[in-house]
Amino acid sequence: MLISPILVDYFGNFIRVGLLMPALLRDKQATLASWRTEWKYALIVGGISPISYVLVLYAMQSAPLSHVAPAREVSMLFAALIGGHLLGEGARLPRICGALCIGAGVFALGNF
Template identity: 45%
Template sequence: MIILAAAMLHAIWNAIVKTAGDRTITLGLVAFGHVIPAAVMIAVLPLPEPESFGYVLLSTCIHFAYYYTLGQAYRHGDLSVVYPIARGIVPALVSLWAMLFVGEVLPFWAWFGIGLIAFGIQISSWSALRQGVGGAALGFAIATGVCISAYSLVDGVGVRLSGNTLSYWAWGAFLQVFIAAFIGIRRWSMLPTLSKKTWVLGLTGGVVSMIAYGLVLYAKNFAPLGAVSALRETSVIFAALIGFVLLGEGNWVRRLLAAVLMVAGVSFIGMNV
Protein backbone atom coordinates (compact mmCIF):
# COMPACT_ATOMS: atom_id res chain seq x y z
CA MET A 1 0.00 0.00 0.00
CA ILE A 2 2.92 2.35 0.72
CA ILE A 3 4.29 1.98 -2.81
CA LEU A 4 0.85 2.27 -4.42
CA ALA A 5 0.31 5.51 -2.50
CA ALA A 6 3.65 6.70 -3.85
CA ALA A 7 2.56 5.71 -7.35
CA MET A 8 -0.60 7.81 -7.02
CA LEU A 9 1.41 10.83 -5.81
CA HIS A 10 3.90 10.32 -8.65
CA ALA A 11 1.05 10.38 -11.16
CA ILE A 12 -0.30 13.60 -9.65
CA TRP A 13 2.96 15.53 -9.99
CA ASN A 14 3.44 14.22 -13.53
CA ALA A 15 -0.03 15.46 -14.37
CA ILE A 16 1.00 18.87 -13.05
CA VAL A 17 4.06 18.88 -15.33
CA LYS A 18 2.03 17.58 -18.27
CA THR A 19 -0.46 20.45 -18.10
CA ALA A 20 2.23 23.13 -17.64
CA GLY A 21 2.89 25.69 -20.34
CA ASP A 22 6.68 25.41 -20.06
CA ARG A 23 7.67 21.96 -18.86
CA THR A 24 11.35 22.80 -18.44
CA ILE A 25 10.66 25.65 -16.03
CA THR A 26 8.02 23.56 -14.25
CA LEU A 27 10.54 20.75 -13.79
CA GLY A 28 12.94 23.31 -12.33
CA LEU A 29 10.26 24.45 -9.90
CA VAL A 30 9.52 20.80 -9.04
CA ALA A 31 13.21 20.31 -8.23
CA PHE A 32 13.17 23.49 -6.11
CA GLY A 33 10.05 22.20 -4.37
CA HIS A 34 12.21 19.35 -3.06
CA VAL A 35 14.83 21.74 -1.72
CA ILE A 36 12.68 23.87 0.62
CA PRO A 37 11.32 21.11 2.92
CA ALA A 38 14.59 19.16 2.62
CA ALA A 39 16.57 22.14 3.96
CA VAL A 40 14.40 22.15 7.08
CA MET A 41 14.82 18.41 7.50
CA ILE A 42 18.61 18.33 7.22
CA ALA A 43 18.81 21.13 9.81
CA VAL A 44 17.18 18.92 12.46
CA LEU A 45 18.06 15.37 11.41
CA PRO A 46 21.36 13.57 12.06
CA LEU A 47 23.69 12.92 9.15
CA PRO A 48 23.29 9.61 7.35
CA GLU A 49 26.14 7.13 7.66
CA PRO A 50 29.25 8.32 5.74
CA GLU A 51 29.29 5.32 3.36
CA SER A 52 25.91 6.38 1.99
CA PHE A 53 26.96 9.88 0.90
CA GLY A 54 28.64 8.59 -2.25
CA TYR A 55 25.32 7.08 -3.26
CA VAL A 56 23.51 10.38 -2.65
CA LEU A 57 25.99 12.19 -4.90
CA LEU A 58 25.86 9.50 -7.58
CA SER A 59 22.07 9.57 -7.53
CA THR A 60 22.13 13.36 -7.99
CA CYS A 61 24.41 13.01 -11.03
CA ILE A 62 22.13 10.36 -12.52
CA HIS A 63 19.15 12.65 -11.93
CA PHE A 64 20.92 15.30 -14.02
CA ALA A 65 21.18 12.79 -16.86
CA TYR A 66 17.56 11.77 -16.28
CA TYR A 67 16.24 15.33 -16.64
CA TYR A 68 18.33 15.82 -19.79
CA THR A 69 17.24 12.60 -21.51
CA LEU A 70 13.62 13.17 -20.47
CA GLY A 71 13.66 16.69 -21.90
CA GLN A 72 15.20 15.47 -25.16
CA ALA A 73 12.71 12.62 -25.37
CA TYR A 74 9.80 15.06 -25.05
CA ARG A 75 11.46 17.31 -27.61
CA HIS A 76 11.45 14.51 -30.22
CA GLY A 77 8.30 12.61 -29.23
CA ASP A 78 4.90 12.98 -27.61
CA LEU A 79 4.38 12.41 -23.91
CA SER A 80 1.93 9.58 -24.62
CA VAL A 81 4.64 7.74 -26.57
CA VAL A 82 7.76 8.55 -24.57
CA TYR A 83 6.39 8.02 -21.05
CA PRO A 84 5.19 4.40 -21.37
CA ILE A 85 8.42 3.34 -23.12
CA ALA A 86 10.62 4.98 -20.49
CA ARG A 87 8.60 3.67 -17.56
CA GLY A 88 7.76 0.29 -19.06
CA ILE A 89 11.37 -0.95 -19.18
CA VAL A 90 12.26 0.18 -15.65
CA PRO A 91 10.91 -2.74 -13.53
CA ALA A 92 12.76 -5.38 -15.54
CA LEU A 93 15.97 -3.32 -15.59
CA VAL A 94 15.92 -2.66 -11.84
CA SER A 95 15.26 -6.36 -11.17
CA LEU A 96 18.17 -7.26 -13.44
CA TRP A 97 20.56 -4.73 -11.86
CA ALA A 98 19.51 -5.85 -8.37
CA MET A 99 20.21 -9.49 -9.29
CA LEU A 100 23.62 -8.68 -10.82
CA PHE A 101 24.90 -6.13 -8.31
CA VAL A 102 23.01 -6.76 -5.06
CA GLY A 103 22.27 -10.48 -5.31
CA GLU A 104 18.47 -10.13 -5.07
CA VAL A 105 16.85 -13.02 -6.93
CA LEU A 106 13.09 -12.86 -7.51
CA PRO A 107 10.96 -16.00 -7.92
CA PHE A 108 9.44 -16.78 -11.31
CA TRP A 109 5.92 -15.60 -10.43
CA ALA A 110 7.25 -12.23 -9.22
CA TRP A 111 8.95 -11.83 -12.61
CA PHE A 112 5.65 -12.80 -14.22
CA GLY A 113 3.92 -10.03 -12.25
CA ILE A 114 6.58 -7.54 -13.34
CA GLY A 115 5.93 -8.58 -16.94
CA LEU A 116 2.18 -8.02 -16.55
CA ILE A 117 2.79 -4.53 -15.17
CA ALA A 118 5.20 -3.68 -18.01
CA PHE A 119 2.68 -4.97 -20.58
CA GLY A 120 -0.11 -3.01 -18.92
CA ILE A 121 1.98 0.16 -19.19
CA GLN A 122 2.26 -0.33 -22.94
CA ILE A 123 -1.44 -1.16 -23.34
CA SER A 124 -2.36 2.08 -21.54
CA SER A 125 -0.90 4.08 -24.45
CA TRP A 126 -1.27 1.53 -27.24
CA SER A 127 -2.93 3.79 -29.81
CA ALA A 128 -0.10 6.31 -29.58
CA LEU A 129 2.58 3.61 -29.71
CA ARG A 130 0.91 1.95 -32.72
CA GLN A 131 1.41 5.11 -34.74
CA GLY A 132 5.15 4.63 -34.45
CA VAL A 133 7.98 6.43 -32.73
CA GLY A 134 10.98 8.18 -34.26
CA GLY A 135 14.50 6.93 -33.72
CA ALA A 136 15.55 9.91 -31.62
CA ALA A 137 12.47 9.76 -29.40
CA LEU A 138 12.89 6.01 -28.93
CA GLY A 139 16.59 6.37 -28.10
CA PHE A 140 16.04 9.11 -25.53
CA ALA A 141 13.02 7.30 -24.04
CA ILE A 142 15.12 4.17 -23.52
CA ALA A 143 17.95 6.29 -22.10
CA THR A 144 15.46 7.86 -19.68
CA GLY A 145 14.36 4.41 -18.54
CA VAL A 146 17.97 3.36 -18.03
CA CYS A 147 18.57 6.49 -15.91
CA ILE A 148 15.48 5.77 -13.79
CA SER A 149 16.60 2.19 -13.23
CA ALA A 150 20.13 3.36 -12.35
CA TYR A 151 19.10 5.88 -9.69
CA SER A 152 16.53 3.41 -8.36
CA LEU A 153 19.30 0.87 -7.77
CA VAL A 154 21.74 3.44 -6.36
CA ASP A 155 19.18 4.86 -3.94
CA GLY A 156 18.03 1.38 -2.96
CA VAL A 157 21.57 0.46 -1.88
CA GLY A 158 22.31 3.90 -0.42
CA VAL A 159 19.25 4.10 1.80
CA ARG A 160 20.04 0.68 3.26
CA LEU A 161 23.55 1.89 4.15
CA SER A 162 22.40 5.24 5.52
CA GLY A 163 21.16 4.06 8.88
CA ASN A 164 18.43 6.70 8.68
CA THR A 165 15.92 6.73 5.83
CA LEU A 166 14.71 10.26 6.62
CA SER A 167 18.25 11.67 6.52
CA TYR A 168 19.10 9.96 3.22
CA TRP A 169 15.78 11.14 1.77
CA ALA A 170 16.39 14.71 2.95
CA TRP A 171 19.90 14.95 1.52
CA GLY A 172 18.89 13.42 -1.80
CA ALA A 173 16.03 15.93 -2.06
CA PHE A 174 18.19 18.88 -0.97
CA LEU A 175 20.82 18.20 -3.65
CA GLN A 176 18.11 18.79 -6.24
CA VAL A 177 19.14 22.41 -5.67
CA PHE A 178 21.80 21.92 -8.35
CA ILE A 179 19.18 20.82 -10.88
CA ALA A 180 16.89 23.72 -9.94
CA ALA A 181 19.81 26.18 -10.21
CA PHE A 182 20.89 24.80 -13.60
CA ILE A 183 17.41 25.20 -15.07
CA GLY A 184 16.92 28.58 -13.33
CA ILE A 185 20.12 29.98 -14.83
CA ARG A 186 19.19 28.77 -18.31
CA ARG A 187 15.69 30.30 -18.05
CA TRP A 188 16.60 33.28 -15.84
CA SER A 189 15.01 35.88 -18.10
CA MET A 190 11.64 34.09 -17.94
CA LEU A 191 11.40 33.76 -14.17
CA PRO A 192 10.00 37.28 -13.51
CA THR A 193 7.22 36.63 -16.01
CA LEU A 194 5.96 33.45 -14.37
CA SER A 195 2.46 33.62 -12.96
CA LYS A 196 1.68 32.91 -9.33
CA LYS A 197 -0.23 29.83 -10.47
CA THR A 198 2.87 28.45 -12.21
CA TRP A 199 4.97 28.93 -9.07
CA VAL A 200 2.34 27.31 -6.86
CA LEU A 201 1.79 24.34 -9.18
CA GLY A 202 5.52 23.75 -9.69
CA LEU A 203 6.44 23.95 -6.01
CA THR A 204 3.42 21.85 -5.04
CA GLY A 205 4.46 19.26 -7.60
CA GLY A 206 7.92 19.22 -6.02
CA VAL A 207 6.58 18.59 -2.53
CA VAL A 208 4.27 15.84 -3.82
CA SER A 209 7.15 14.29 -5.77
CA MET A 210 9.40 14.39 -2.71
CA ILE A 211 6.81 12.65 -0.54
CA ALA A 212 6.23 10.01 -3.22
CA TYR A 213 9.93 9.18 -3.49
CA GLY A 214 10.32 9.17 0.29
CA LEU A 215 7.69 6.43 0.50
CA VAL A 216 9.56 4.47 -2.16
CA LEU A 217 12.86 4.83 -0.28
CA TYR A 218 11.19 3.60 2.89
CA ALA A 219 9.86 0.53 1.08
CA LYS A 220 13.31 -0.26 -0.34
CA ASN A 221 14.51 -1.01 3.18
CA PHE A 222 12.21 -4.03 3.36
CA ALA A 223 11.28 -5.23 -0.13
CA PRO A 224 13.28 -6.37 -3.18
CA LEU A 225 14.27 -3.42 -5.36
CA GLY A 226 12.73 -4.90 -8.52
CA ALA A 227 9.38 -5.46 -6.84
CA VAL A 228 9.34 -1.92 -5.42
CA SER A 229 10.14 -0.50 -8.86
CA ALA A 230 7.41 -2.54 -10.55
CA LEU A 231 4.80 -1.41 -8.04
CA ARG A 232 5.96 2.19 -8.35
CA GLU A 233 5.49 2.13 -12.12
CA THR A 234 1.77 1.53 -11.63
CA SER A 235 1.82 5.33 -11.51
CA VAL A 236 1.43 5.11 -15.28
CA ILE A 237 -2.10 3.74 -14.98
CA PHE A 238 -2.96 6.33 -12.32
CA ALA A 239 -1.68 8.99 -14.72
CA ALA A 240 -3.71 7.44 -17.54
CA LEU A 241 -6.87 7.46 -15.40
CA ILE A 242 -6.24 11.10 -14.42
CA GLY A 243 -5.80 11.91 -18.10
CA PHE A 244 -9.05 10.16 -19.01
CA VAL A 245 -11.20 11.57 -16.19
CA LEU A 246 -9.82 15.12 -15.94
CA LEU A 247 -8.26 15.77 -19.35
CA GLY A 248 -10.55 13.75 -21.61
CA GLU A 249 -7.72 11.67 -23.05
CA GLY A 250 -7.70 8.14 -24.37
CA ASN A 251 -9.98 5.13 -24.58
CA TRP A 252 -11.54 3.89 -21.33
CA VAL A 253 -11.77 0.24 -22.46
CA ARG A 254 -8.06 0.04 -23.23
CA ARG A 255 -7.13 1.80 -20.00
CA LEU A 256 -9.42 -0.45 -17.98
CA LEU A 257 -7.68 -3.47 -19.54
CA ALA A 258 -4.30 -1.97 -18.63
CA ALA A 259 -5.49 -1.42 -15.07
CA VAL A 260 -6.66 -5.05 -14.79
CA LEU A 261 -3.28 -6.31 -16.03
CA MET A 262 -1.44 -4.10 -13.54
CA VAL A 263 -3.64 -5.19 -10.65
CA ALA A 264 -2.94 -8.81 -11.60
CA GLY A 265 0.78 -8.03 -11.73
CA VAL A 266 0.66 -6.36 -8.31
CA SER A 267 -1.13 -9.43 -6.92
CA PHE A 268 1.51 -11.83 -8.29
CA ILE A 269 4.30 -9.71 -6.81
CA GLY A 270 2.53 -9.36 -3.48
CA MET A 271 2.07 -13.12 -3.15
CA ASN A 272 5.63 -14.03 -4.11
CA VAL A 273 8.01 -11.55 -2.42
Protein backbone atom coordinates (compact mmCIF):
# COMPACT_ATOMS: atom_id res chain seq x y z
CA MET A 1 0.00 0.00 0.00
CA LEU A 2 1.38 3.40 -0.97
CA ILE A 3 1.01 6.41 1.29
CA SER A 4 0.92 9.89 -0.20
CA PRO A 5 4.28 11.67 0.21
CA ILE A 6 2.41 14.79 1.28
CA LEU A 7 0.84 12.88 4.19
CA VAL A 8 4.23 11.44 5.17
CA ASP A 9 5.69 14.94 5.34
CA TYR A 10 2.63 16.39 7.06
CA PHE A 11 2.61 13.85 9.88
CA GLY A 12 6.40 13.99 10.12
CA ASN A 13 6.02 17.64 11.06
CA PHE A 14 4.08 16.64 14.19
CA ILE A 15 6.95 14.41 15.25
CA ARG A 16 9.50 17.17 14.62
CA VAL A 17 7.48 19.67 16.66
CA GLY A 18 7.20 17.19 19.52
CA LEU A 19 10.93 16.51 19.50
CA LEU A 20 11.90 20.19 19.29
CA MET A 21 9.41 21.53 21.82
CA PRO A 22 11.53 20.73 24.93
CA ALA A 23 14.43 22.80 23.55
CA LEU A 24 12.05 25.68 22.81
CA LEU A 25 10.58 25.61 26.30
CA ARG A 26 13.96 25.28 27.99
CA ASP A 27 15.18 28.71 26.80
CA LYS A 28 12.27 30.80 25.59
CA GLN A 29 14.17 34.11 25.52
CA ALA A 30 16.95 32.79 23.29
CA THR A 31 14.42 31.12 20.99
CA LEU A 32 12.39 34.31 20.60
CA ALA A 33 15.55 36.37 19.99
CA SER A 34 16.63 33.90 17.31
CA TRP A 35 13.19 34.00 15.68
CA ARG A 36 13.27 37.81 15.56
CA THR A 37 16.61 37.88 13.73
CA GLU A 38 16.29 34.79 11.52
CA TRP A 39 12.60 34.75 10.56
CA LYS A 40 13.23 35.43 6.85
CA TYR A 41 15.60 32.48 6.51
CA ALA A 42 13.25 30.27 8.50
CA LEU A 43 10.40 31.07 6.10
CA ILE A 44 12.54 30.28 3.06
CA VAL A 45 13.79 26.97 4.48
CA GLY A 46 10.33 26.18 5.84
CA GLY A 47 8.85 26.57 2.37
CA ILE A 48 11.52 24.97 0.21
CA SER A 49 12.49 22.02 2.40
CA PRO A 50 9.09 20.27 2.47
CA ILE A 51 8.65 20.81 -1.25
CA SER A 52 11.97 19.18 -2.04
CA TYR A 53 11.27 16.29 0.33
CA VAL A 54 7.85 15.60 -1.19
CA LEU A 55 9.29 15.79 -4.71
CA VAL A 56 11.93 13.19 -3.83
CA LEU A 57 9.25 10.91 -2.37
CA TYR A 58 7.17 11.26 -5.53
CA ALA A 59 10.23 10.52 -7.65
CA MET A 60 10.88 7.35 -5.64
CA GLN A 61 7.35 6.20 -6.43
CA SER A 62 7.79 6.60 -10.18
CA ALA A 63 11.49 5.93 -10.85
CA PRO A 64 13.97 3.28 -9.76
CA LEU A 65 15.49 4.01 -6.37
CA SER A 66 18.94 3.45 -7.85
CA HIS A 67 18.42 6.61 -9.94
CA VAL A 68 16.61 8.79 -7.42
CA ALA A 69 18.84 8.30 -4.37
CA PRO A 70 22.12 9.34 -6.02
CA ALA A 71 20.47 12.23 -7.82
CA ARG A 72 19.25 13.46 -4.45
CA GLU A 73 22.88 13.81 -3.41
CA VAL A 74 23.30 16.56 -5.98
CA SER A 75 22.37 18.84 -3.10
CA MET A 76 25.90 18.19 -1.85
CA LEU A 77 27.17 19.97 -4.95
CA PHE A 78 25.29 23.07 -3.89
CA ALA A 79 26.54 22.71 -0.31
CA ALA A 80 30.12 22.52 -1.58
CA LEU A 81 29.61 25.62 -3.71
CA ILE A 82 27.93 27.63 -0.97
CA GLY A 83 30.39 26.56 1.72
CA GLY A 84 33.48 27.06 -0.39
CA HIS A 85 32.60 30.22 -2.26
CA LEU A 86 29.91 32.21 -0.48
CA LEU A 87 30.82 31.36 3.11
CA GLY A 88 34.59 31.45 2.54
CA GLU A 89 35.27 28.01 4.00
CA GLY A 90 38.64 26.54 3.11
CA ALA A 91 39.67 23.30 1.40
CA ARG A 92 38.27 24.16 -2.01
CA LEU A 93 40.20 21.50 -3.91
CA PRO A 94 38.80 18.57 -1.88
CA ARG A 95 35.32 20.11 -2.21
CA ILE A 96 35.65 20.33 -5.98
CA CYS A 97 36.99 16.75 -6.19
CA GLY A 98 34.12 15.48 -4.06
CA ALA A 99 31.57 17.39 -6.14
CA LEU A 100 33.05 15.92 -9.33
CA CYS A 101 32.82 12.40 -7.86
CA ILE A 102 29.16 12.94 -6.96
CA GLY A 103 28.39 14.28 -10.41
CA ALA A 104 30.20 11.37 -12.08
CA GLY A 105 28.31 8.85 -9.95
CA VAL A 106 24.96 10.37 -10.77
CA PHE A 107 25.87 10.46 -14.47
CA ALA A 108 27.03 6.82 -14.42
CA LEU A 109 23.92 5.57 -12.65
CA GLY A 110 21.68 7.49 -15.01
CA ASN A 111 23.30 6.01 -18.09
CA PHE A 112 23.73 2.36 -17.06
